[in-house]
Amino acid sequence: MQGVEPSAKVWAPVRPPAERPLLMLAPMEGISDAIVRDLLSSLGGMDLCVTEFIRVAHRPVPKKVLLEACPELKSGGVTPSGVPVLVQLLGGDPALVAQTAETAVGLGALGIDLNFGCPAKAVNGSDGGAALLRCPSRLTDVIGATRARLPATVPVSAKIRLGYDDPDSVVELAKAVEAGGASWLTIHGRTKVQMYQPSADWHRIRRAIEVVSIPVIANGDLFTPEALTRCQGITGARAFMFGRGAFRTPNLFRWARGFDHGPWSSEAHAGFLINLAERIARSGYRDPERTALNRLKGWVRAWADGDEGRVPLFDTVKRCHELPQLLAHLRPLAERAA
Ligand SMILES: Cc1cc2nc3c(=O)[nH]c(=O)nc-3n(C[C@H](O)[C@H](O)[C@H](O)COP(=O)(O)O)c2cc1C
CATH class of the missing domain: 1.20.225 (Bacteriocin As-48; Chain A)
Structure with a gap:
């Protein structure tokens, strides 16, 4: 379409009509590399995907590393079947994250996602991921610095958990993300200390949706279209992220769209x-x-x-x-x- 910025490819699906929810592939380190993004997106049904996290520690990340993590940058920032790929950065230093985001956008990234949800000890020990959930203003600072450094047409999103150890902090965290100028927010419905147990708390995702005006992508335990429908009912969200569900059931996007009628044979x-x-x-x-x-x-x-x-x-x-x-x-x- 003439006159449409490339990043409109990313913006448009994030505010989907109610009858056609946005479906995004979750970042999964060691799983969702460019090969998997290519294979899964080529099946159809996926609107957006994102790289595995790229850690920004001590210095800005060089171009070579960004291109290795996101080879799609060499071809317009989309998978071979045309699904936009966000570049996910993880770090606690606003200036370093912002500078890396600028490099990624210079290489062609259509959007930047900031990871504040990773519970791994190695990551949190070096001041990144979910460690920052203990201090909401730090999310605002990292998002704000990144937002300020990029053209307004390039979205900057954030991915969080419900909190570090208190699931009720999701309300304050969502507000902190919005205050930083994030374009949208993805919430995995568990705290950092919960890791992957108990089940994701979609009710608290709803509480966050109620206090911000940016779109919220609901994430956690969406293994079937039936779970998606329940999550939609509880959260009121229009955008959803599939992680382990797509790992378990590679045709989950197709199944959720009704292109397939169940898991593959x-x-x-x-x-x-x-x-x-x-x-x-x-x-x-x-x-x-x-x-x-x-x-x-x-x-x-x-x-x-x-x-x-x-x-x-x-x-x-x-x-x-x-x-x-x-x-x-x-x-x-x-x-x-x-
Ligand atoms: C093996 C693995 C690796 C992950 N790597 C990342 C990552 O790089 N960045 C991130 O934001 N989340 C990461 N996550 C979290 C997922 O994106 C997602 O939030 C979480 O798995 C919950 O969604 P699900 O129940 O659909 O799997 C990872 C999860 C798994 C299981």
Whole structure:
């Protein structure tokens, strides 16, 4: 469309009509790399995705590192099927984060997402991620500095948990995010200390939605379209993020849109995993076959988490020492379709 800024690609889906919610792929370090973003977005149904977190500590992140984390920057900041990719930064120093964001935007990033939700000790020990949830004004400062450094057309979003240890702090945190000038906010409905238990608290996401005027993306435990509908009912949100659900059920976006009527058949799922393994094995990772082997074990485990019938497959593949050995267990499943 003539006269539309490139970042309109990102802005438009974030204020979706009620009947067609925004669906975004969650950042998942060690899982949702550019290969996975490409494969999952090519299936259809996904509006937006984001890189795994890029840590900003001690110095601004160089271009090379940004391009490695987000190779999509070389082709307009979108996946090969055209889904916009936000660049996610994690850090507590406003100036360093802002400078890195500026570099990323200079390379073509369509939007910047700031991570204030990562609970990992290594990250929090170095002053980033969920550690900042203890001090809401620090979120305002990091977001504000980043916002100030970028063209107004480029969105800056933030991703938080409900709080550090108190889930009620989500209200104050959401206000702090809005005060920093964030374009929208993603909330994972758990505190940092809760890690991944108990279930995500969608009611508290609603409380945050009630106190801010920026769009809020609801996140946490959206494993099925039915969960999405319940979350929509409780939160009133129009935008949702799928993380482990898409890891467990790669066609979750299609299923949620009604393009598919349930999780894939074993044949389709196994075929997807073989394709993924082959892509990783041909990639520029330092030890691509080993990376493919280890990552595939994670994908099969996630499959078994959602489908008890796949537990024996996981018990078998977790013992594989070489990629061809693992693929030999998947191939007969995939070939049943042929
Ligand atoms: C293995 C793994 C890696 C993750 N890495 C990131 C990350 O890089 N950045 C981030 O903001 N959140 C990260 N998260 C959190 C997810 O984006 C998401 O908020 C969380 O998993 C809850 O959503 P879900 O229930 O749909 O999985 C990660 C989660 C997992 C399981």
